[in-house]
Amino acid sequence: EPRLQQEGGASLCGAWQSYGQRISKLDLTAVFSVFCLSFRKLSGKAGIDEVMAAAVLTSLSTSPLVLGNPPGTLSPEPSGEAWKEGPAMSSSYSSSSNNSGDWSWDPPSDRSTPSTPSPPLSTDTEATHFLFGDPIPRKRKNSTKVMFKCLWKSCGKVLSSSSGMQKHIRTVHLGRKADLDQSDGEEDFYYTELDVNVDSLTDGLSSLTPVSPTSSVPPAFPVLEVQRTPPVLVKPEDSVESPLSHSAPTSLCHSLLPSGPVRPPRLCQAEGHRVRSGACHPDLGSQVSAKPRGEAKKCRKVYGMENRDMWCTACRWKKACQRFVD
DNA sequence: TGTGCCGGGAG
């Protein structure tokens, strides 16, 4: 049903935007909002586009945070390779590599220069609108009203507009002047979007509603609260946070193309991870005794395959070399 | 893609 999907799309837009509104110009949520727009166009048509949209939806909905169970009604099948690695990814997922180059979008290398919108987004006016202030000016189909709830610890203020919420956060929590120009582009606005009508709660997609505020959205909060940072901008990844919290939704683990093929967001393993350093798992201290495998040349390399009889027996048996120990 | 070697199997 196209209509259902469209609503699902809207709901997903909301879901993603609520992942802690990090208003940074290159933020992924912003990118996603662009995607939402194109998705809406897509889902307006019939046939393959709908299937595409369904697949896309499914991909998005299986984002690590959002959900426990992907909606079974939307089959991921058409996009084929997107979920090839589905079952396996739960046990071992090396987060650092993109296995098929074409879709990874450039990491925000120029976060420090927020003055100009980045090229891929520059044409979409609505996207820029989102970037600089109002996350959801778009009209919603049904009768749900959108409210914005502040996620700062022990605040929970609910306002009806995102700009109001941003102002609230800026003044109350960040200690800024209300009328000051906000455009240093690196503020962290943690608030969530609430759909105040139960309308959409009944359909399955409601399970996609983001995560309870306390669980994951503002990972760096306690820190911010404690060290009482002055108006200096503190990005979550800059602060001293627990390693696990690094798998937070807005960290570098997701990526989406604004207009290209949509892949499932990259996952960060929160559990069952292998002990390997990766983008999402800094290093769990020093309890991991990762043996780096010393760089000494062993029999095989020294004598070569052709002189195998010169190898030490261990090397011949493919065991740890005894002649050239580390 | 090559190297080092663990785990396990055959005899």
Added chain:
DNA sequence: CTCCCGGCACA
């Protein structure tokens, strides 16, 4: 035991 190899981690 000795001898060998599949397969994985890593560079």
